[in-house]
Amino acid sequence: MFDLLLRFRTTALLGVYLLAAAALVLxxxxxxxxxxxxxxxxxxxxxxxxxxxxHAATASVAGAWDRYLDLVAVGDENRRLRAELDRLRDExxxxxxxxxxxxxxRAMVGFGEAHPQLELLPARVVAKDVSPFFRVLSVRLLVRxxxxxPGLPVVASSGVVGHVSAVxxxxxxxxxxxxxxxxxxxxxxxxxxRGVVQGLGHADDYRARIAxxxxxxxxxxxxVVVTSGMGGRFPPDLVVGRIAAIREASxxxxxxxxxxxxxxxARLEEVFVILDDGAP
Amino acid sequence: xxxxxxxxxxxxxxxxxxxxxxxxxxxxxxxxxxVIVACYAAARxxxxxxxxxxxxxxxxxxxxxxxxxxxxxxxxxxxxxATRWARRRLPLGRxxxxxxxxxxxxxxxxxxxxxxxxxxxxxVPLAGTLLRVSPAIALLTGLVALPFNAALGALxxxxxxxxxxxxxFR
Numbered sequence: 001m002f003d004l005l006l007r008f009r010t011t012a013l014l015g016v017y018l019l020a021a022a023a024l025v026l027x028x029x030x031x032x033x034x035x036x037x038x039x040x041x042x043x044x045x046x047x048x049x050x051x052x053x054x055h056a057a058t059a060s061v062a063g064a065w066d067r068y069l070d071l072v073a074v075g076d077e078n079r080r081l082r083a084e085l086d087r088l089r090d091e092x093x094x095x096x097x098x099x100x101x102x103x104x105x106r107a108m109v110g111f112g113e114a115h116p117q118l119e120l121l122p123a124r125v126v127a128k129d130v131s132p133f134f135r136v137l138s139v140r141l142l143v144r145x146x147x148x149x150p151g152l153p154v155v156a157s158s159g160v161v162g163h164v165s166a167v168x169x170x171x172x173x174x175x176x177x178x179x180x181x182x183x184x185x186x187x188x189x190x191x192x193x194r195g196v197v198q199g200l201g202h203a204d205d206y207r208a209r210i211a212x213x214x215x216x217x218x219x220x221x222x223x224v225v226v227t228s229g230m231g232g233r234f235p236p237d238l239v240v241g242r243i244a245a246i247r248e249a250s251x252x253x254x255x256x257x258x259x260x261x262x263x264x265x266a267r268l269e270e271v272f273v274i275l276d277d278g279a280p
Numbered sequence: 281x282x283x284x285x286x287x288x289x290x291x292x293x294x295x296x297x298x299x300x301x302x303x304x305x306x307x308x309x310x311x312x313x314x315v316i317v318a319c320y321a322a323a324r325x326x327x328x329x330x331x332x333x334x335x336x337x338x339x340x341x342x343x344x345x346x347x348x349x350x351x352x353x354x355x356x357x358x359x360x361x362a363t364r365w366a367r368r369r370l371p372l373g374r375x376x377x378x379x380x381x382x383x384x385x386x387x388x389x390x391x392x393x394x395x396x397x398x399x400x401x402x403x404v405p406l407a408g409t410l411l412r413v414s415p416a417i418a419l420l421t422g423l424v425a426l427p428f429n430a431a432l433g434a435l436x437x438x439x440x441x442x443x444x445x446x447x448x449f450r
Binding site for chain 1 (some may be wrong): 297298299326327328331332334335339347349350351353354357367400
């Protein structure tokens with residue numbers, strides 16, 4: 001029997017082949033199920049099982065490939081987003097600088113509009129002296145002006161900065177109002193009590209003191225101190241700072257008062273040199 | 281042994297084609313892998329081996345499990361017989377020639393498929409199904425058949441030796 005089957009195996013297989021094909025073709029006419037017959041149902045079962053296995057293999061390989069591609073895409077996207085983040089950070093920093101500069105320039109324009117009687121020459125701060133004993137700035141004048149000379153007052157939008165102490169071309173050295181060598185005649189705004197602002201030369205702050213303020217003058221913390229206009233160097237009513245400390249002395253003619261400058265010298269970037277001192 | 285190799289290689293190509301189609305998101309233009317396997321088996325095996333490989337791969341190699349698969353099997357049967365006829369006239373042991381023959385066999389298969397479908401299946405117009413005959417698919421089938429035949433040819437040195445011996449004593 002086995003020999004017979006082996007002998008006619010090709011014919012038998014051809015029969016099976018044709019039977020399977022016929023069963024499949026007929027399944028379309030009579031529907032898939034018991035009506036197909038034993039051969040058709042067996043063929044159908046074998047076919048669907050094999051196809052399911054092939055599909056599973058395909059799905060797993062394709063899924064692994066898709067995951068790999070996803071990972072590659074994630075890596076690329078990650079690099080792209082990092083580059084974008086760096087670029088946006090740089091741009092943010094630049095825009096922040098532009099916004100701050102814009103605010104400063106607006107304040108300077110406002111200062112100029114508030115003091116139309118003053119002729120102002122703008123300058124940019126290029127260096128600061130780190131020594132606490134000599135509070136000076138180096139500034140570069142935006143235009144060269146022969147009228148700039150030592151002694152001219154220097155202000156910022158927030159108040160008095162100091163005075164020009166040296167000029168070379170468009171470069172100038174400014175001695176700050178908080179320098180121990182500086183003296184500015186001031187008054188306390190609310191009661192016009194007079195004094196002279198002098199730098200303290202502290203290493204850790206920019207405070208100054210008001211010398212020659214009489215003990216009988218009533219001043220309080222937070223009082224605004226402005227230039228008096230006396231002496232003809234600084235125009236009157238430019239803000240110098242606010243009273244930050246008052247020390248009650250038991251004796252003597254004067255009281256000891258410290259002033260916190262209105263100008264933030266650590267962040268100062270643009271200043272004005274007052275060409276016309278505005279003296280009345 | 282070699283029949284199993286044909287079947288395994290055919291199934292491998294089926295899976296590889298399916299994976300490639302999934303990965304590349306291609307559904308329309310796919311090589312006729314069943315034709316490649318049928319040609320290969322018919323060219324290098326006896327009729328039994330050719331029928332076995334074609335039947336197994338032909339049953340598995342398609343999404344359809346309906347009557348069109350039966351029609352496909354019949355068309356593949358024609359490809360097998362055509363290849364059996366061609367192998368006496370062409371050096372199908374060479375991969376390039378086998379690939380060229382696979383291209384032609386793909387066209388034969390498609391035309392047969394259309395004709396059988398129009399003949400056996402109700403409501404299948406011959407003109408409409410003529411669209412299935414695609415030269416692009418035939419060319420793609422030939423392209424895929426080239427490495428397929430080359431790889432399997434390299435795997436079967438003993439078969440080559442046996443064929444050479446048969447030729448010598450003929």
